[in-house]
Amino acid sequence: xxxxxxxxxxxxxxxxxxxxxxxxxxxxxxxxxxxxxxxxxxxxxxxxxxxxxxxxxxxxxxxxxxxxxxxxxxxxxxxxxxxxxxxxxxxxxxxxxxxxxxxxxxxxxxxxxxxxxxxxxxxxxxxxxxxxxxxxxxxxxxxxxxxxxxxxxxxxxxxxxxxxxxxxxxxxxxxxxxxxxxxxxxxxxxxxxxxxxxxxxxxxxxxxxxxxxxxxxx
Amino acid sequence: xxxxxxxxxxxxxxxxxxxxxxxxxxxxxxxxxxxxxxxxxxxxxxxxxxxxxxxxxxxxxxxxxxxxxxxxxxxxxxxxxxxxxxxxxxxxxxxxxxxxxxxxxxxxxxxxxxxxxxxxxxxxxxxxxxxxxxxxxxxxxxxxxxxxxxxxxxxxxxxxxxxxxxxxxxxxxxxxxxxxxxxxxxxxxxxxxxxxxxxxxxxxxxxxxxxxxxxxxx
Numbered sequence: 001x002x003x004x005x006x007x008x009x010x011x012x013x014x015x016x017x018x019x020x021x022x023x024x025x026x027x028x029x030x031x032x033x034x035x036x037x038x039x040x041x042x043x044x045x046x047x048x049x050x051x052x053x054x055x056x057x058x059x060x061x062x063x064x065x066x067x068x069x070x071x072x073x074x075x076x077x078x079x080x081x082x083x084x085x086x087x088x089x090x091x092x093x094x095x096x097x098x099x100x101x102x103x104x105x106x107x108x109x110x111x112x113x114x115x116x117x118x119x120x121x122x123x124x125x126x127x128x129x130x131x132x133x134x135x136x137x138x139x140x141x142x143x144x145x146x147x148x149x150x151x152x153x154x155x156x157x158x159x160x161x162x163x164x165x166x167x168x169x170x171x172x173x174x175x176x177x178x179x180x181x182x183x184x185x186x187x188x189x190x191x192x193x194x195x196x197x198x199x200x201x202x203x204x205x206x207x208x209x210x211x212x213x214x215x216x217x218x
Numbered sequence: 219x220x221x222x223x224x225x226x227x228x229x230x231x232x233x234x235x236x237x238x239x240x241x242x243x244x245x246x247x248x249x250x251x252x253x254x255x256x257x258x259x260x261x262x263x264x265x266x267x268x269x270x271x272x273x274x275x276x277x278x279x280x281x282x283x284x285x286x287x288x289x290x291x292x293x294x295x296x297x298x299x300x301x302x303x304x305x306x307x308x309x310x311x312x313x314x315x316x317x318x319x320x321x322x323x324x325x326x327x328x329x330x331x332x333x334x335x336x337x338x339x340x341x342x343x344x345x346x347x348x349x350x351x352x353x354x355x356x357x358x359x360x361x362x363x364x365x366x367x368x369x370x371x372x373x374x375x376x377x378x379x380x381x382x383x384x385x386x387x388x389x390x391x392x393x394x395x396x397x398x399x400x401x402x403x404x405x406x407x408x409x410x411x412x413x414x415x416x417x418x419x420x421x422x423x424x425x426x427x428x429x430x431x432x433x434x435x436x
Contacts, residue, residue, distance in 0.1 A: 084385040092381060105374040114381070148366040155373035156323040162376055163310060163332070165383040166416050167302040198384050 026098030027072055027126065035146035045143070048132040054078070054119040060101075061117040067106035069127035073099050076123020077187050081116050081195075091196040094120075094184055101125075104151065107133075120188060170199045171207055244316030245290055245344065253364035263361070266350040272296070272337040278319075279335040285324035287345035291317050294341025295405050298333050299413070309414040312338075312402055319343075322369065325351075338406060388417045389425055 031037040031045060050069075054060045060078065061067055073095050080101060081091045092115065095101035106113035107130060128136070137144035164176060174197060178185065184193065194204040249255040249263060268287075272278045278296065279285055291313050298319060299309045310333065313319035324331035325348060346354070355362040382394060392415060396403065402411065412422040 082381045082385065085390075088385065090381060090384045092377065104370070105377075108370070114378075148369070151366070151373055152322070152326070152369050155369055155376060158373060158376045158380060159310065159323075160332075162380045162383060163300050163308060165380060166308045167300065167306070172303075 027074070030098070031143075031146070034149070035140075036142050037140075041140060045128075045136060045140075048136065049126045049128055052125045052127055054123045054125060056119055056122050059116060059118045060123075060125065061103060061113055061115060063114055063116055064112045065106075066110055067103040067113050069102070069129045070100060070104075070107060070133060071102045072126040072128075073097055073101060074124040074126050076119060076125075077121045078117055078119050078123055079188075079192060079196075081118070082114055083116070089195060090198070091192060094188060094192075094196065096183065096187060100150070120192065165198065170197065170203060171211070173197045173199070174204065174207055174211075245292070248316070249361075249364070252367070253358075254360050255358075259358060263354060263358075266354065267344045267346055270343045270345055272341045272343060274337055274340050277334060277336045278341075278343065279321060279331055279333060281332055281334055282330045283324075284328055285321040285331050287320070287347045288318060288322075288325060288351060289320045290344040290346075291315055291319060292342040292344050294337060294343075295339045296335055296337050296341055297406075297410060297414075298335045300333055307413060308416070309410060312406060312410075312414065314401060314405060318368070338410065383416065388415065388421060389429070391415050391417070392422065392425055392429075 028042060031042055032039075037045065049072075051074075052060070052071075054076070060071065061080075063083065075097055078095045078101055079091050080093045080095070080103075081089050083089050093101070101117060103113040103115045103117075105111065106115075110130070137147070164173060168176070177193070177197065190204060190208075191201040194201040197204065199207070246260060249260055250257075255263065267290075269292075270278070270289075272294070278289065279298075281301065293315055296313045296319055297309050298311045298313070298321075299307050301307050311319070319335060321331040321333045321335075323329065324333075328348070355365070382391060386394070395411070395415065408422060408426075409419040412419040415422065417425070
């Protein structure tokens with residue numbers, strides 16, 4: 001099955017690996033288990049995807065641009081952030097393999113995004129353009145239901161993050177992230193984690209040192 | 219058309235007023251304009267609603283309980299909040315007339331809620347139980363689409379609030395709320411606004427005083 005590449009990007013067509021391919025089982029898993037796709041439907045869906053490689057430090061999205069596609073992270077790691085009026089960056093989310101990333105509001109309403117999305121590692125994204133997204137939703141209503149369920153779960157997670165952002169000490173925020181998303185600490189530089197938590201990098205370093213020194217820590 | 223009242227609440231049946239009734243045009247507006255309901259469909263929908271009066275300071279939802287219904291605010295004002303491990307309250311949202319309030323995650327997955335919802339004024343809610351919600355979604359798929367669109371818009375708003383919670387000074391947060399939801403300031407005691415903004419009430423009072431004294435303020 002051929003996946004086309006986006007304009008302005010290396011235009012080598014790539015072959016999407018079969019469902020049993022260990023490299024990208026997450027997409028097949030999500031669509032077969034959670035959207036109820038048959039192998040044929042999965043193949044149809046994949047035929048509409050385009051691949052985009054985003055090199056480390058390159059931006060996939062800039063504030064002011066319109067997000068033209070939904071993006072499934074096949075490999076790599078990215079951060080989504082906003083810059084305030086004082087030039088300060090705040091990270092809203094990270095995305096690793098098998099996560100989706102993008103600005104859905106910009107995508108759905110075709111309005112300029114407030115967000116930047118930048119690769120922290122060389123990353124491979126599988127993009128579904130708005131036109132193709134609408135086509136899949138039209139031809140396979142279960143994909144629309146899957147998408148809506150995903151948005152809803154994201155919404156619940158964001159509400160919890162809003163609560164966490166307002167509550168708790170830096171230590172509590174750090175420990176919660178360690179518990180809920182430990183994989184981030186293996187991939188993402190600490191100063192980005194600090195930015196995500198809204199803590200100064202130096203404070204995070206001191207906090208980690210203090211926690212390591214705590215008696216009884218295993 | 220008769221609206222039934224929830225068990226444990228004054229069980230006088232009330233008549234839902236017609237669509238042209240000025241008291242509750244918001245519900246009809248939302249369902250006819252945004253969900254595409256016909257008058258007959260609106261009547262069917264309303265026949266499934268139950269009314270609940272929540273007196274000032276009374277709780278509509280307690281953390282640990284399961285949210286059993288979606289709630290449309292026909293009149294009044296409520297706050298949704300969480301209490302952290304140190305007993306500190308953080309307000310996640312307010313709801314005035316024509317807003318919906320509830321814990322959708324608890325409602326959809328029938329799991330205990332993390333949130334409290336309390337009336338700040340005597341409030342009248344129109345409740346749709348989970349069973350009836352599923353029935354409407356089944357019989358009127360456009361209601362499901364309307365609901366999903368509402369969740370999506372809520373999600374986008376929550377993402378912006380998450381950005382705002384992490385960004386900006388107390389003054390910027392206050393001015394943004396004044397700009398985006400000025401009606402809150404006419405109804406809600408300032409110490410609740412402070413709690414919503416994550417500012418100490420005394421700091422908010424000083425901030426407001428300082429802004430009033432600023433030269434050039436009209």
